[in-house]
Amino acid sequence: MSSLHAASASPLTETSHRSSSVRLSFVPILIHVFFWVICLACLIPLLLVLVVSFTDEKTILANGYSFIPEKLSLDAYRYLFSDSSALLHAYGISAIVTIAGTIASLLMTSMLAYPLSRQDFKKRKIVTLFVFFTLLFNGGLVPWYLVYTNVLHLQNTLLALMIPSLLLSGFYVLIMRTFFANTIPGSIIESAQIDGAGEWRIFFQLILPISLPVLATVGLFTVLGYWNDWFNSLVFISDSRNISLQYLMTKTLLNIQFLQSSAQKSGSVQFLFDMPTESVRMAMAIIGMGPMVLAYPFFQKYLIKGLTVGAVKG
Template structure:
């Protein structure tokens, strides 16, 4: 837009050139690390160790992937990860949306109280250890429930959704109420369908968060019964014992001798990252609106 107000000087053109070069370098720095992992995951492990692998796999193989799925139990991890994303996102979307709805009903007497009670949680929490002890005393350790129940309501999502709901005409829900429609039905059938843009933004945040979280898995599921993909990757990454166990098994198998920890790690990284990249175009369409809604009060 504003370029139209500016004369095209020589120094301006030189600046433009270097600016574009800078942006290309930036894009490269952002993308190449992923590409590097991708080619290592597709290249034969022992060949990668020779070095000089920059832009294209030299000895193409899918061994690392098939090995991780066969021996590393990645299929199970992927299933639990997807289940966590779906259950976690659907429940938090429904419940945080419902909370946002009841706090936007203007004549509801508990509205302010509830809102304040939730907003406090944005600024202060009991901390890591008391939460851990609480989860323990509720017998939520080593369960799938621990992935979605503690995140069922979110004050932050409530803020985002309710700032959107405030702009809906009140007459919509009032007329339904006069017709004898129940509150839950007003929320599900009238309000929620009008809030699709903000729900989409919140769904993106929540889904990415659930997909990427690993600390609570490590904390509350130390037995490994409900391990998600992220935790599998962490084990390949940091758990030397786990990795050498995997490698020992692998040495006994014919044809798998050329795998290395680096190639296994790269394959696992790609399996964790690819869903994010696949959904990325869809995601970025919605989250942009989300981060600016209700961020600043004037």
């Protein structure tokens, strides 16, 4: 009787195992399809921006945006590069500020986060509270401006593009502190101290080399912050020789809007029809995002690891 029951149950068991295995085999396929959809949702708008930047303005006004334009044109890029020296100079300013600012920011952030991760630092809770406090409250725009102009006298200098609101972030300090605390074993530091290494040597020769994931992650976000910043140029820079690329393109867009409004008031319809407004906006986006698209692959392999390793206590 028992053998009969086992014989009757075995086909059902095999069928259930097969159905479960079939369901499990579909899971990776669904995950891949989902991420392909996400990738396409990110790439298709970028492709549209690129195509529109090379589309004739009259075609855009007549037919709207299209992935297959009726007529291609370089008028938008000719307009932007009409004063190529100013554009290249602004590119250089943004590159210098981004590189120098990112290096200085990573150095200061890691030098503040590392002591906060050490259990033998007696004041770490107080300092951590102070860092967290800066995430919730600030002194306001006017005191912020007065400190950098009347006290530090940074106006019209490259330091004004590097320091205010960008050099040190409490959020990045807390990310690095968590990474150091959860990833770096205390035994490594103790071994280095027994061998006679000082704190500076431990930090630069031991801690930083094994912290590349979090450094690359924070560095990527810092690079994006510096490269996309235009507000500091607006507030602190009145000398056109020190403005960043993003602010230069913002000024260009405002000039186009001013010319449009003037043409509307004067009734110059043909001028409005010939001005490459929409295509210039897209060309500005392509020019502005170019270096970031090239820089991202160098940070990609560290990005996910740097965000997740220190997120869960091991």
